[in-house]
Amino acid sequence: MADAAHIPPDIAALSFEDALAELERIVRQLEDGRGKLDDAISSYERGTALKRHCEAKLREAQAKIDRITVAADGTLGTEPARID
Structure with a gap:
């Protein structure tokens, strides 16, 4: 997970829900466009992180729900879980 090296520790400690809520707040703030340019750039960089x-949290969740399969020859694999 190469992206993890670029995620600040305070963001890495956030739950998915908390990170998403902050990201939504930043997007609303940027859409308003009332702040200073430097603040907007900083907010954009934080939003990117x-x-x-x-995205990393979603990949982790997907990996946890992927089904483990065993082929006829005994090899193991995975397939996406069916969430219907």
């Missing part, structure tokens, strides 16, 4: 963190 939050997005990477959320």
Whole structure:
């Protein structure tokens, strides 16, 4: 997980839900466009790190729900879980 090296520790400690809520707040703030340019750039950079963190959390969740399969020859594999 190469992206984890670029995620600040305070963001890495956030749950998916907390990171997503902060990302949504940043997006609303940037859409308003009332702040200073430097603040907007900092917010954008933090938002990018939050997005990477959320994506990593989703990949982890997907890996946990993938089904382990055993082929006829005995080799192990995985297949996406069916969430219907």
